[in-house]
Amino acid sequence: MRKEQFDVTGMSCAACSSRVDKCVRALDGVSDVSVNLLKNSMSVEFDETAVDDATIVAAVEKAGYGASPRVQKEGKREKGKEEKDTAREEYMKMRKRLISSVIFAVPLFYISMGHMMGWPLPGFFLGTENSMVFALTLFILVLPILFINRKFFINGFRSLWHRSPNMDSLIALGSSAAVVYGVYALYKIASALGHGDMQTAHSFAMDLYFESAGMILTLITLGKFFEARAKGRTSDAIRKLMDLAPKKAVVIRDGVETEIDIDDVIRGDIAVIKAGDSVPADGTVLDGNGAVNEAAITGESIPSEKTAGDRLIGGTVLESGYLRMEVQKTGEETTLSGIIRLVDEATSSKAPIAKLADKVSGVFVPVVITIAVIAFISWMIAGESLEFSLSIAISVLVISCPCALGLATPTAIMVGTGRGAQNGVLIKSAEALESLHGIKTVILDKTGTITKGKPSVTDIIIGEEWNEDDAIVLSASLEKLSGHPLGEAIAAYAEERGLKLEAAERFELLQGTGVRGVVGGHLVEGGNRKLLEKKGLYGEKERELERELSDQGKTPLFFLSDGELFMVAALADTVKPTSRRAVSELRRMGIHTVMLTGDNGRTAKAIQKKVGVDEVIAEVLPEDKEKAVRKYQENGSMTAMVGDGINDAPALARASVGIAIGAGTDIAIESADLVLMKSDLMDVPGALQLGRATLKNIKENLFWALFYNAICIPVAAGVLYPAFGIRLSPMIGAFAMSFSSVFVVSNALRLRFFRPKYTAEESGVEREENNGSCRIINTVFDRVMTEDKENGAMEKRIGVEGMMCQHCVKHVHDALASLSGVESVEVSLEGKSAVVRCSADVSNADLEKAVVDAGYEVTSVEG
Numbered sequence: 001m002r003k004e005q006f007d008v009t010g011m012s013c014a015a016c017s018s019r020v021d022k023c024v025r026a027l028d029g030v031s032d033v034s035v036n037l038l039k040n041s042m043s044v045e046f047d048e049t050a051v052d053d054a055t056i057v058a059a060v061e062k063a064g065y066g067a068s069p070r071v072q073k074e075g076k077r078e079k080g081k082e083e084k085d086t087a088r089e090e091y092m093k094m095r096k097r098l099i100s101s102v103i104f105a106v107p108l109f110y111i112s113m114g115h116m117m118g119w120p121l122p123g124f125f126l127g128t129e130n131s132m133v134f135a136l137t138l139f140i141l142v143l144p145i146l147f148i149n150r151k152f153f154i155n156g157f158r159s160l161w162h163r164s165p166n167m168d169s170l171i172a173l174g175s176s177a178a179v180v181y182g183v184y185a186l187y188k189i190a191s192a193l194g195h196g197d198m199q200t201a202h203s204f205a206m207d208l209y210f211e212s213a214g215m216i217l218t219l220i221t222l223g224k225f226f227e228a229r230a231k232g233r234t235s236d237a238i239r240k241l242m243d244l245a246p247k248k249a250v251v252i253r254d255g256v257e258t259e260i261d262i263d264d265v266i267r268g269d270i271a272v273i274k275a276g277d278s279v280p281a282d283g284t285v286l287d288g289n290g291a292v293n294e295a296a297i298t299g300e301s302i303p304s305e306k307t308a309g310d311r312l313i314g315g316t317v318l319e320s321g322y323l324r325m326e327v328q329k330t331g332e333e334t335t336l337s338g339i340i341r342l343v344d345e346a347t348s349s350k351a352p353i354a355k356l357a358d359k360v361s362g363v364f365v366p367v368v369i370t371i372a373v374i375a376f377i378s379w380m381i382a383g384e385s386l387e388f389s390l391s392i393a394i395s396v397l398v399i400s401c402p403c404a405l406g407l408a409t410p411t412a413i414m415v416g417t418g419r420g421a422q423n424g425v426l427i428k429s430a431e432a433l434e435s436l437h438g439i440k441t442v443i444l445d446k447t448g449t450i451t452k453g454k455p456s457v458t459d460i461i462i463g464e465e466w467n468e469d470d471a472i473v474l475s476a477s478l479e480k481l482s483g484h485p486l487g488e489a490i491a492a493y494a495e496e497r498g499l500k501l502e503a504a505e506r507f508e509l510l511q512g513t514g515v516r517g518v519v520g521g522h523l524v525e526g527g528n529r530k531l532l533e534k535k536g537l538y539g540e541k542e543r544e545l546e547r548e549l550s551d552q553g554k555t556p557l558f559f560l561s562d563g564e565l566f567m568v569a570a571l572a573d574t575v576k577p578t579s580r581r582a583v584s585e586l587r588r589m590g591i592h593t594v595m596l597t598g599d600n601g602r603t604a605k606a607i608q609k610k611v612g613v614d615e616v617i618a619e620v621l622p623e624d625k626e627k628a629v630r631k632y633q634e635n636g637s638m639t640a641m642v643g644d645g646i647n648d649a650p651a652l653a654r655a656s657v658g659i660a661i662g663a664g665t666d667i668a669i670e671s672a673d674l675v676l677m678k679s680d681l682m683d684v685p686g687a688l689q690l691g692r693a694t695l696k697n698i699k700e701n702l703f704w705a706l707f708y709n710a711i712c713i714p715v716a717a718g719v720l721y722p723a724f725g726i727r728l729s730p731m732i733g734a735f736a737m738s739f740s741s742v743f744v745v746s747n748a749l750r751l752r753f754f755r756p757k758y759t760a761e762e763s764g765v766e767r768e769e770n771n772g773s774c775r776i777i778n779t780v781f782d783r784v785m786t787e788d789k790e791n792g793a794m795e796k797r798i799g800v801e802g803m804m805c806q807h808c809v810k811h812v813h814d815a816l817a818s819l820s821g822v823e824s825v826e827v828s829l830e831g832k833s834a835v836v837r838c839s840a841d842v843s844n845a846d847l848e849k850a851v852v853d854a855g856y857e858v859t860s861v862e863g
Helices: 014-025 053-062 078-117 128-148 150-161 167-194 198-205 210-234 236-244 335-348 354-381 386-399 402-422 430-438 446-450 468-479 485-496 529-535 540-551 579-588 601-611 622-634 646-654 666-671 683-717 730-753 785-789 806-817 844-853
Strands: 002-009 030-036 041-046 066-069 248-253 256-261 270-274 282-293 304-306 317-329 425-427 441-445 451-463 504-510 514-519 522-527 555-561 564-575 592-596 615-617 639-643 657-661 674-676 775-779 794-801 822-828 833-838 857-862
Touching: 002 053, 014 030, 014 041, 014 053, 014 354, 041 053, 053 066, 078 128, 078 210, 128 150, 128 167, 128 198, 128 210, 150 167, 167 198, 167 210, 167 354, 167 386, 167 730, 210 386, 210 730, 270 282, 335 402, 335 425, 354 386, 354 683, 386 683, 386 730, 402 425, 402 430, 402 683, 402 730, 425 683, 430 657, 430 683, 441 446, 441 622, 441 646, 446 451, 446 564, 446 592, 446 601, 446 639, 451 468, 451 485, 468 485, 468 504, 468 514, 468 522, 468 555, 468 564, 485 555, 485 564, 485 806, 504 522, 522 529, 529 540, 529 555, 540 555, 540 564, 540 601, 564 601, 579 592, 579 601, 579 683, 592 601, 592 622, 601 615, 622 639, 622 646, 639 646, 639 683, 646 657, 674 683, 683 730, 794 844, 806 822, 806 833, 806 844, 833 844, 844 857
Parallel strands: 441 592, 441 639, 451 775, 592 615, 639 657, 657 674
Antiparallel strands: 002 041, 002 066, 030 041, 248 256, 248 270, 270 317, 282 304, 282 317, 425 674, 451 564, 504 514, 514 522, 522 555, 555 564, 775 822, 794 833, 794 857, 822 833
């Protein structure tokens, strides 16, 4: 199966898009069609062996419209350029038509209504004897308006010929009827004046309807002008993304820095990026360092520090520093192009709720024409004049608005998906966006979704006589050679603290227990409790310590120096800083939260306690994740699955809405309906709120469109005239019709200002034990950790501003730990805070002075 995009011309309302959809869908080999009235585009999925582009184009042309395959130039988004130019071109055309129409419509209206309103007019327009001069002047003024807006007549009557009447058909019929009647009145005036019948001449001069025809066309053109301008704003998000694509790149060719066009960049090029430059394509940093602003891609406002080996995304901006990168993806392969493609496909797709509008639109125009004919005949039978009956019929034709129905859904979808993209949430289809509002259960994979996905050091417990840096250097120097994820985490932690590691000699792996080597002349051993058991050091106190750490979801590693236990390092896959707040927000929204994990029940419970999910399913095998999703769906709950791994792909595909973490695998992202570019769980409740807001907007638009037509058509048909003497003139009908579609588009544009509303307070979020920091505890190993926490110590929380990296964390930690009476210090980079356990005689002033002296600002001291 192949999916192709087509540009469609000649569509003016929902009836047009419905007709195009129907004629293409009828072709053999076509499996799916989505026609977008807002973008004048069509997406077709078809079997290449049964049908081709030419056949599809021919089917559209047979229906009375134009079509052409959308051309994409390799390495460049020609499609985006065409869309942008088309929207601008449509706007400028409507502007020119409007100005030209107004030039003739103003004098037409003034002359036709002046004698009734008492406005000053030349004498040759006044009096029954001048009726022919008056009528001919109006006729001459309306002719340019008819010519300027001839598109309504060409498209309208062509659609009638193809038996697929649309909005243009209604306008063409209404204004043509008015003009034809006006010409008929011209002859009646001439005949009456020739026979001296001044009363008949005066009567027909007052009911020419030339001004109605001219004003109908001008007012509808005014509405189309505002509609075109509003339509252009619905695709602002996509346009801004396309504008991110750099136009030039500096690459090294033959050893020389050369500026070339972005289309000439190839895979393997070495690109040079200086402060203020855009990253030309996707690739990897070879050398240099700098802060890259990725806000336009990920929505993350804080610049990301990049060094050798880090990934770069094309279209992001280097705010400071200097980088050399190897280009790995160009043109349509880049992340930016992929994002634009996803958003574009989403805005071109059709939400299930749009089927209601499609069904109504398919029969709307024929029904309106029928109502107009019935109204005309009914009033003639009731004894009203031809002029009155014709006025009623014209009003019915021009007040009906299939446009509003056709624009109700696509405008909201386009603005909603665009707003999501700006917030770092990529929504891949309109169906997914609509489904978000009905989600009742959110299933969260633990590793990489709730947690960071890799182990981190959370606690360092060292012997009382040991210096913490010495203990960490000793253990990290040994573990650096282990190749084990836990050992590598300890080595990474030491490097984050800026410690210089020593060489480990005679290194060897101890099967099932740990590692051993000589560091700085000391025999250092590190491993699990089996290591202590072999040495006869695993007593009750050590067992109690291990149990306590395990209950917190942590894994302890024990380190010996020359046979003496000197340090215990606790490691865990730590919870992301915003995970608890995200879960709290989901629960506030009435959504049941479930965590899936392959961990044992005790570890799972520890994570559940930290995060606050409603339910935990532990010891889940990868193949069982899809079954878990299916279980909730079978219970009647619309379910969203959030994950990032390859083993999450089946569950993501099974879920009502699959949500992939942006930092996850390509397979997970392909399987999902939504992609969170920031890899932040807070975007899950944000996406659900956006889905609810978009569906609400669509319902408002559909209600307005249906309500408008349900009320206005009967009024235009004259149902209120017998009782209240109320009837609508064709001009008022044209005005109301024009602005109903403008109202729908403007209502959809309100979504551009959507922002997620989070009520969970930051202060109410439980602090994680490792948000970029580690707890250091000095203790005598014949006491348990919990005993050390007692002794009358108190905890104080200090707000700290100015920390930028782990070196800052170390400076703040060391400054506070150096104070007499301070037992432990926990510093959080993300939380911009430090938690200090200290004796009562350590004052707030002492704590504040220590932080300030270290070069940082204290915002608060609590406790």
